[in-house]
Amino acid sequence: MLRYILKRLIEIIPVMLGIAFIIYAIMSFTPGDPARLILGANATNEAVENLREEMGLNDPFLVQFFNYIRRIVFEGDFGNSYKSGQPVFKEIFKRFPVSLNLAICGMIGSCLFGIPLGILSAVKQNTTTDNIISVIAMAVVAMPSFWVALVLVLVLSLQLKLLPSSGATSLKHYIMPMITIALANGCSVLRITRSSMLDVIRMDYLKTAKAKGVPNNVVIWKHAFGNALLPVITTVGTIFGSLLGGAIICETVFTMPGIGALIVSSIKSKDMPMVLASLIFLSAVYSLVMLAVDLLYAFVDPRIKAKYSGK
Amino acid sequence: MDDTLLKIKDLEIIYQTDLETVRAVNRISLEIKKGRTLGLVGETGAGKTTTCLAILRLLPDRTGKVLNGEILFKDQNLLTMKESKLRKDISGEEISMIFQDPMTSLNPVMTVGSQIFEALKYHNDDKRSHAELEKRVGEVLELVGIPARRANEYPHQFSGGMKQRVVIAMALACEPELLIADEPTTALDVTIQAQVLAMMKDLQNRFGSAILLITHDLGVVAQMCDDAMVMYAGEIVESGTAEDIYESEEHHPYTVGLFGSIPDLDKEVRRLTPIDGLMPDPTALPKGCYFADRCPYATDRCREEHPQPVHLSETHMIMCHRFDGKGGASE
Numbered sequence: 001m002l003r004y005i006l007k008r009l010i011e012i013i014p015v016m017l018g019i020a021f022i023i024y025a026i027m028s029f030t031p032g033d034p035a036r037l038i039l040g041a042n043a044t045n046e047a048v049e050n051l052r053e054e055m056g057l058n059d060p061f062l063v064q065f066f067n068y069i070r071r072i073v074f075e076g077d078f079g080n081s082y083k084s085g086q087p088v089f090k091e092i093f094k095r096f097p098v099s100l101n102l103a104i105c106g107m108i109g110s111c112l113f114g115i116p117l118g119i120l121s122a123v124k125q126n127t128t129t130d131n132i133i134s135v136i137a138m139a140v141v142a143m144p145s146f147w148v149a150l151v152l153v154l155v156l157s158l159q160l161k162l163l164p165s166s167g168a169t170s171l172k173h174y175i176m177p178m179i180t181i182a183l184a185n186g187c188s189v190l191r192i193t194r195s196s197m198l199d200v201i202r203m204d205y206l207k208t209a210k211a212k213g214v215p216n217n218v219v220i221w222k223h224a225f226g227n228a229l230l231p232v233i234t235t236v237g238t239i240f241g242s243l244l245g246g247a248i249i250c251e252t253v254f255t256m257p258g259i260g261a262l263i264v265s266s267i268k269s270k271d272m273p274m275v276l277a278s279l280i281f282l283s284a285v286y287s288l289v290m291l292a293v294d295l296l297y298a299f300v301d302p303r304i305k306a307k308y309s310g311k
Numbered sequence: 312m313d314d315t316l317l318k319i320k321d322l323e324i325i326y327q328t329d330l331e332t333v334r335a336v337n338r339i340s341l342e343i344k345k346g347r348t349l350g351l352v353g354e355t356g357a358g359k360t361t362t363c364l365a366i367l368r369l370l371p372d373r374t375g376k377v378l379n380g381e382i383l384f385k386d387q388n389l390l391t392m393k394e395s396k397l398r399k400d401i402s403g404e405e406i407s408m409i410f411q412d413p414m415t416s417l418n419p420v421m422t423v424g425s426q427i428f429e430a431l432k433y434h435n436d437d438k439r440s441h442a443e444l445e446k447r448v449g450e451v452l453e454l455v456g457i458p459a460r461r462a463n464e465y466p467h468q469f470s471g472g473m474k475q476r477v478v479i480a481m482a483l484a485c486e487p488e489l490l491i492a493d494e495p496t497t498a499l500d501v502t503i504q505a506q507v508l509a510m511m512k513d514l515q516n517r518f519g520s521a522i523l524l525i526t527h528d529l530g531v532v533a534q535m536c537d538d539a540m541v542m543y544a545g546e547i548v549e550s551g552t553a554e555d556i557y558e559s560e561e562h563h564p565y566t567v568g569l570f571g572s573i574p575d576l577d578k579e580v581r582r583l584t585p586i587d588g589l590m591p592d593p594t595a596l597p598k599g600c601y602f603a604d605r606c607p608y609a610t611d612r613c614r615e616e617h618p619q620p621v622h623l624s625e626t627h628m629i630m631c632h633r634f635d636g637k638g639g640a641s642e
Binding site for chain 2 (some may be wrong): 301
């Protein structure tokens with residue numbers, strides 16, 4: 001098991017190198033001059049040229065990339081933000097908790113919405129209940145997140161004055177983003193829960209459980225859902241991973257200072273070190289989340305655990 | 312004293328889908344007495360499994376329907392009882408069930424110990440403590456020949472025969488009065504079959520449980536059962552004590568066919584003698600005797616008129632025109 005974890009951790013390194021390379025390439029080949037950006041529109045061409053030389057921007061692309069990686073590996077230096085001049089991770093770590101909270105809330109919301117409805121529609125397959133749930137799911141999927149978010153602001157904040165419409169300072173601030181994310185992502189949780197439950201529900205061991213007198217709701221939650229969990233975990237893990245970096249709509253509408261919004265604004269201002277560092281950081285976090293998902297499998301399914309420790 | 316434990320009267324079950332109606336069980340009646348073993352024999356699709364699923368109301372929710380009949384367990388009708396009461400007071404406690412395929416009848420993500428524990432937990436009427444129940448789990452495992460320390464292992468760590476032992480341990484944990492065994496040995500290889508059957512017999516003697524044994528193996532019936540019933544196309548075509556079925560001169564032609572299809576070790580034969588033809592389509596059962604098309608004795612009356620049960624003795628029943636004295640099926 002430990003060897004497996006170590007192997008997976010080592011595998012993350014080439015993934016991150018690849019991601020760094022792709023992003024560095026995209027950022028380098030798009031128009032716009034960082035030196036000009038730093039110095040402003042009024043700087044002389046000479047000053048800009050001097051700064052370009054100083055920053056190594058006149059070097060060939062591969063040399064630039066190599067130098068960037070070298071600084072990361074040997075000095076742990078991801079560079080300073082062009083915009084603020086501060087080390088990039090200062091800003092990233094300031095914003096990461098917001099993204100993390102948002103992702104956790106969103107994940108919990110998606111599960112609360114998707115799992116019970118998914119189970120219910122599987123248990124009541126082909127009945128009116130099942131049909132109603134499918135219609136709801138379809139309607140919800142068709143609603144764009146930004147619209148849901150705006151409607152929520154309109155109703156809950158402006159009309160009813162129940163919740164704050166922007167910021168990320170208290171738990172209350174996370175309620176509306178949570179609903180928005182839950183509606184957008186909960187449907188995939190719902191679908192996967194339903195189909196996975198349907199696979200399990202015909203299994204003989206459920207009959208065995210009923211035959212030995214286990215109450216119906218325990219049969220469904222413990223015996224059936226316990227076995228239907230793997231695909232659900234995968235989906236929820238993926239959602240969590242992508243929410244960490246990508247709840248941009250929520251961050252924008254509810255003006256929450258998360259990483260998604262940071263990346264978008266950094267791309268706009270061509271703040272290369274910031275974009276690179278945030279994306280590398282996010283990909284590392286994403287890889288770790290996926291590793292955690294795989295490890296969670298072993299806890300859910302003893303057969304997978306046996307496979308890990310077998311080698 | 313009435314020692315009837317389970318009594319099924321006129322049970323009729325269909326599977327209904329949008330496309331067709333399968334008449335799986337057609338008005339069968341049977342009785343099991345305390346401590347006795349009843350064998351239900353018949354080929355695949357005869358309705359044996361459907362019958363026993365119906366007893367604990369395990370038929371598929373929307374497709375399986377009981378049209379008619381009663382299932383009385385100690386004079387309580389299981390079909391009309393509230394489901395929660397049935398699960399709590401009957402399932403697992405008074406009636407338990409062993410399924411055909413031990414590979415799929417255990418939950419793969421729970422330890423075998425906790426699965427047996429569950430059976431005890433939900434019928435813990437005398438409020439035994441957690442530790443006492445755990446101890447009992449060990450005891451029942453030992454009873455079926457599995458060391459108690461293996462309670463913490465998962466089903467995938469057991470072989471097929473061992474899994475079936477676990478299933479049996481689970482079924483017997485509460486010492487039920489009736490054990491329904493649906494082809495308990497079909498999925499096991501022959502050496503293990505004999506072991507499992509011997510063990511069931513031994514446990515029956517110990518607990519005094521009655522057994523409803525479903526099988527397609529006449530040898531198993533001979534070895535295990537006091538009474539036997541032969542089922543064909545959802546009907547019981549012959550029933551009686553084991554002696555009636557094995558020793559009597561008169562038999563339903565289907566029973567004769569079943570015995571005929573067992574290879575005889577004393578005679579040298581090139582080929583097996585199967586019963587020709589197939590069971591009638593359960594979505595469109597014929598008007599007359601369901602066996603008429605395959606029966607070597609069939610007459611016009613057999614094709615026109617459905618036979619009624621004929622009681623040859625107090626115990627022996629045959630559902631065939633040959634025995635009702637009104638003629639019909641030729642000798």
